[in-house]
Amino acid sequence: MSTPVFANYIAGEWIDSGKYIENRNPANTEEIVGLHPRGDAAEMARAIEAASSAYAGWASMPGPARGAILYKTAEILEHELDQLGAEMTREEGKTLPEAKGEVKRAINIFRYYAGEGSRAGGILTPSERDRVHTFAIRKPLGVVGLITPWNFPIAIPAWKLAPALICGNTVVLKPASVSPLSSWRIVEALHMAGVPKGVVNFITGSGGELGRAMVDAKPVKAISFTGSNDVGNWIHTEASKRRIRIQLEMGGKNPTIVLADADFNSAIENTVNAAFFSTGQKCTATSRVIVEDAIYDKFLSALIERTKKLKVGNGLEAGIDIGPCVDQGQMDTVLKYIDIGRQEAGEPRCGGHPLSDGAFAKGYFVEPTIFAGVTEDMRIAQEEIFGPVLAVMRAKDFEDAMRIANA
Ligand code: NAP
Numbered sequence: 001m002s003t004p005v006f007a008n009y010i011a012g013e014w015i016d017s018g019k020y021i022e023n024r025n026p027a028n029t030e031e032i033v034g035l036h037p038r039g040d041a042a043e044m045a046r047a048i049e050a051a052s053s054a055y056a057g058w059a060s061m062p063g064p065a066r067g068a069i070l071y072k073t074a075e076i077l078e079h080e081l082d083q084l085g086a087e088m089t090r091e092e093g094k095t096l097p098e099a100k101g102e103v104k105r106a107i108n109i110f111r112y113y114a115g116e117g118s119r120a121g122g123i124l125t126p127s128e129r130d131r132v133h134t135f136a137i138r139k140p141l142g143v144v145g146l147i148t149p150w151n152f153p154i155a156i157p158a159w160k161l162a163p164a165l166i167c168g169n170t171v172v173l174k175p176a177s178v179s180p181l182s183s184w185r186i187v188e189a190l191h192m193a194g195v196p197k198g199v200v201n202f203i204t205g206s207g208g209e210l211g212r213a214m215v216d217a218k219p220v221k222a223i224s225f226t227g228s229n230d231v232g233n234w235i236h237t238e239a240s241k242r243r244i245r246i247q248l249e250m251g252g253k254n255p256t257i258v259l260a261d262a263d264f265n266s267a268i269e270n271t272v273n274a275a276f277f278s279t280g281q282k283c284t285a286t287s288r289v290i291v292e293d294a295i296y297d298k299f300l301s302a303l304i305e306r307t308k309k310l311k312v313g314n315g316l317e318a319g320i321d322i323g324p325c326v327d328q329g330q331m332d333t334v335l336k337y338i339d340i341g342r343q344e345a346g347e348p349r350c351g352g353h354p355l356s357d358g359a360f361a362k363g364y365f366v367e368p369t370i371f372a373g374v375t376e377d378m379r380i381a382q383e384e385i386f387g388p389v390l391a392v393m394r395a396k397d398f399e400d401a402m403r404i405a406n407a
Contacts, residue, residue: 009202010046015037028363033181040209040210044210053198064117070114070193076193099315103182105154113165142170144171146171146225151278151326153176165200170199171199212238222244256288264295281325292395312367313360337387344380345378350369369390371392
């Protein structure tokens with residue numbers, strides 16, 4: 001079967017630059033899921049120009065009419081749910097049920113914001129002066145730049161696109177290079193739903209080059225970014241120079257606190273789910289579990305026992321709990337932190353190795369890994385790992401657990 005080639009979308013046209021980024025399946029790196037254009041700064045400038053030209057028409061369209069396009073987009077995505085889920089598993093690695101759940105979330109987001117087209121109003125406030133009315137109404141900003149990460153390749157683009165569009169903004173979306181197909185599918189659905197030319201523009205390519213071009217472009221009045229702390233901080237510094245609106249969702253190092261009076265079995269299930277599902281590649285993943293002293297030993301053994309039962313593998317297969325890391329770079333980061341953890345906390349209590357034999361040979365698989373006796377000063381307790389690695393920490397009581405969580 002020939003490799004599918006996907007184009008960028010500018011001013012309502014599909015643009016193929018002839019230079020590509022390979023989108024490979026992290027569970028089977030021999031499979032190329034698709035080729036996406038390596039767009040450059042000139043293409044970004046054209047996309048921003050298209051969004052700028054389309055703005056007045058889109059902003060003046062009645063909200064319910066914009067909403068109708070978003071409803072139609074949701075309908076198209078829903079019709080393709082099974083295919084979109086499978087594609088997401090193939091490009092990002094998460095299991096099929098997780099991927100389909102994420103597609104459903106994107107559909108719900110589009111429906112929710114479609115309704116806002118009929119609801120979004122303003123407020124009328126009492127005035128201090130006779131015959132003076134004071135009120136506030138929501139107005140669109142203009143061209144909005146959207147930059148998204150690879151780990152939720154359809155939900156995050158959806159939760160940036162739908163609110164921006166329903167309020168009358170036009171957009172340029174730049175998805176992560178590692179998993180561009182799921183967000184391309186939203187743009188395809190918007191196109192099929194009849195979004196006017198230039199209202200939505202989509203460019204794949206290097207984050208550094210396209211990000212710089214977006215941040216510097218005068219017509220861009222706001223940027224919404226989700227991704228790493230380093231890139232988010234850079235966008236904050238650069239975009240602030242033009243005083244534009246900036247929205248940043250960045251990294252996390254989330255704690256789960258388990259106290260002695262917790263529902264024990266549910267605490268185990270919730271911790272395992274939060275730490276390891278989606279391969280721990282979530283900004284909301286639990287990467288530290290802080291356990292009250294009185295149940296620490298019992299909790300640790302049950303946690304290890306439950307974690308050892310998790311099935312790692314290709315997320316398209318039934319019964320798999322944990323898919324691969326998204327790419328070689330992410331797997332290298334995870335393995336680097338496992339080494340750091342070994343030096344800081346000793347041998348992991350379970351996992352701790354890459355999986356490379358047999359069915360694992362062509363993918364970026366790592367065993368779910370637990371370190372015990374982790375203390376606040378350790379790097380594995382402080383730094384985002386973004387993989388299936390969990391640090392177990394001991395707390396004297398609730399106050400101590402909160403202190404550790406906030407450290
Ligand atoms: P990333 O490396 O920061 O990339 C995010 C996006 O920024 C990608 O589209 C990337 O493009 C682009 N980019 C890279 N360099 C850029 C630059 N100089 N200027 C502008 N854009 C640039 O993050 P990631 O590895 O994809 O995602 C993982 C991170 O996202 C983690 O830290 C995670 O915690 C965070 N995250 C946070 C949330 C949240 O809601 N808070 C949700 C999900 C993920 P390329 O792919 O082409 O490099």
